[in-house]
Amino acid sequence: MCNLYANIATAEAMRRLFQVSADLDRLGNAEPRPAIFPKGLAPVVRLDADGKRELIEEDETELRHTVVTTEANELIRPIHAKGRMPVIIEAPDYETWLSGDPDQAAALIRTFPADRMRIALQGVGEKADRGSDG
Numbered sequence: 001m002c003n004l005y006a007n008i009a010t011a012e013a014m015r016r017l018f019q020v021s022a023d024l025d026r027l028g029n030a031e032p033r034p035a036i037f038p039k040g041l042a043p044v045v046r047l048d049a050d051g052k053r054e055l056i057e058e059d060e061t062e063l064r065h066t067v068v069t070t071e072a073n074e075l076i077r078p079i080h081a082k083g084r085m086p087v088i089i090e091a092p093d094y095e096t097w098l099s100g101d102p103d104q105a106a107a108l109i110r111t112f113p114a115d116r117m118r119i120a121l122q123g124v125g126e127k128a129d130r131g132s133d134g
Contacts (some may be wrong), residue, residue, distance in 0.1 A: 005086060006120045007033045007043060014055055018045045024054035047098055075114035088112040
């Protein structure tokens with residue numbers, strides 16, 4: 001299991017970043033998540049029934065999120081044995097990702113530049129994906 005990803009932003013920072021109004025924030029005072037595991041809880045920005053952005057925790061609905069992955073960059077490749085990483089959508093592309101057509105969204109699935117990332121946590125007790133043997 002891979003726990004290489006974190007959300008260290010506060011709920012307020014996520015509201016500002018994703019332009020979610022306070023009345024559509026379902027996270028409340030949720031703490032940042034130093035590790036996000038597959039099949040675990042994670043904050044999600046989605047469009048509500050009126051087409052407005054809302055911030056939820058994925059267990060609040062029967063809808064589920066998934067982590068869309070792409071080829072790993074040079075920062076992640078040495079850590080992740082399967083050579084993949086989550087797709088990171090840049091702020092100018094949020095609207096296209098949330099409400100564009102499938103071809104427009106697919107064009108945003110690409111490797112994020114390693115020089116724009118940093119390791120947020122490392123040390124004793126970390127786990128790495130070692131493939132089928134680990």
